[in-house]
Amino acid sequence: MPPPGVSFLGRLALRVLSLPIALAVGGHYALVRSGVNVPVWATMLLTLASGPLYLTFRILRRDAHQRREAAAMGARLAPRVHGKRPGNVDLISMMMHNQRHGYPGDAFQGYFDQSPVCNVRILWIDAIFTNCPEHIKQILAADFTNYVKGERFQYGMDSVLGSGVFNSDGEMWKFHRAVTRPFFTRDKIEHFDIFDRHADTAIALMKERIRGGFSVDFQDLIGRFTMDSATEFLFGTCVESLKANVPYAHNVAFPPPQSRDAAAQTANTFIGAFNQSMQVIAEREHLGHIWPLYEIFTDKTAAPMKIVNAFLDPVIHAAVERKRIADAIATEKREVEAETLLDELLNSTSNPKVLKDETLNILLAGRDTTMHVMTIVIYFLSMYSDVCTRLRSEVLEHVGPTRRPTYEDIKDMKYLRAVINESMRLYPPVPFNIRESINATTWSSPDPDDKPIYIPAGCKVPYSVFLMHRRKDLWGPDAEEFSPDRFLDERLKKYLLNNSFAFLPFNAGPRICLGQQFAYNEMSFMLIRLLQAFSSFTLDEDAFLPEGRPPAEWARAPGRKGIDRFRPKLHVTMYTADGMWIKIKEAATAEA
DSSP states (O other), rough: OOOOHHHHHHHHHHHHHHHHHHHHHHHHHHHTTOOOOOOOOHHHHHHHHHHHHHHHHHHHHHHHHHHHHHHHHTTTTOOOOSSSSSSGGGHHHHHHHHHSSTTOOOOOOOOTOOOOOOOOOOOOOEEEEEEEEHHHHHIIIIIIGEOOOOOHHHHHHHHHHTTGGGGGGHHHHHHHHHGGGGGSOHHTTTTOHHHHHHHHHHHHHHHHHTTOOOEEEEEHHHHHHHHHHHHHHHSOOOOOGGGSSSOOOOTTOOOOOOOHHHHHHHHHHHHHHHHHHHHHHHHHHHHHHGGGGGGGEEEETHHHHHHHHHHHHHHHHHHHHHHHHHHOOOOOOOOOOOOSSHHHHHTOOOOOOHHHHHHHHHHHIIIHHHHHHHHHHHHHHHOHHHHHHHHHHHHHHTTTTSSOOOOOHHHOOOHHHHHHHHHHHHHHOOOOEEEEEOOOEEEOOOTTOOOEEEEOOOOOOEHHHHTTTHHHHHHTTTTTSSOOOGSSSHHIIITTTGGGGGGGOOGGGGGSTTTTTHHHHHHHHHHHHHHHHHHEEEEGGGOOOOGOOOGGGGSSSSSSSHOOSSSSSSSSEEETTTOEEEEEEEEOTEEE
């Protein structure tokens, strides 16, 4: 297949120039046949000019149609963000710069300070951005059938996510939800054997590091824990990333020699390729419909996905073959409980591409989102020692210093859930998301005295739970403060119970995360194990590379941007630049 940029330019030329060229050439020959001598150069000039003229005509006609339709619906156009250059092309570079170097949401914070809804029109294509819970509820639940991922989104994600559950609509999406749902039942998510096995390995590795006097990159380590747990849960085959080389901080002058084991190197290579592919598709979405122009000569996902596929393809094909042999020798059809998600999927399809797409989608959800939330929880425990002490007391009271936690233990630990929820409120794992409208509709106006907001058909509608979770009108004057008790005290009823769509770390509506309870259990289990083994955590700021530290000017900013001591970054999910380096104190032997 040609690179994305070549295909894009070909389609664009065909769409924009075909009619003008046909009209120009047809007009030229009509004039010639009528005896009017028209120079060829004039026809060529007219042809070149007709493309932009035709495009301008289409834009003006569409805008006029939108104004008429909005008026007919008793609505108004969304307030528009105005750049300094035609087509707002300057906003593209501004957004990309912010995505790479800025703080999440800063690109449009100034506009959202004026209105929680704005039209970020780039190259004359609308994208109506909101952080209103009422609008997000309409998108995700109340008017769910009118909003889809859409072909533009799917095209950018296809080379990585394929037709998996996060990148599909309609019947394909329903199929993925139907075949995946049975595996996320309470009986299965109560099986903590996988968590316990990998938690033991991770904690042993942490103890080894701290006994050597070294800090630990918790984001890297917990990412390995979630990767190993997710691959075993999905495939029954663990990538064994916890046995691979775990990094030392840049300021360690003489780190101990690392393993040269081939399997260890394969795990690190797989993780690196997986992360790189996520980064590429995230940049595609930030660039919008013009992303192929940044991949003129090559598909930037091709190289990392070759590595990812080298791991997944043999696993998928082996599972398909096992299923085929088992079916061939079976004397009667019996319902056998699936041991892995891949086994569950094989009960519905043996198509290798469908199997790979879905398992890769769930791997993204099972690894990256949980890794981020766990990293943020440990960061907050490092910064707020009183919270850490109180949470550890709850762990010791309910579970004790050594016993393996059960589902009932986790359900009873209210402060643990509050700490996790507050961490996800301030730094949700998927801070920005997007849909596309099918039919024209309206959203309620943030100003009750104003007209509803008109949403055209086929319009991109990005929304941000990251910005919504920090709105003081939704969460109170202390919205930027880390306060787990807001999920336990009177603030819960005052703010959240009266507006449940103000807190959406797991999405909502028909597309709500199927693995929500699984994620809560995994995070809770690991946090309990960590607090049984360790008594305190401290941020090691010297261990961060310069690019992992907030710029000095951020300290003067309001809210979390001026408070927090790490640099949040985004690809498909949120993560921290250069990890999360912490020093850890082991629990006393009498306790643990």
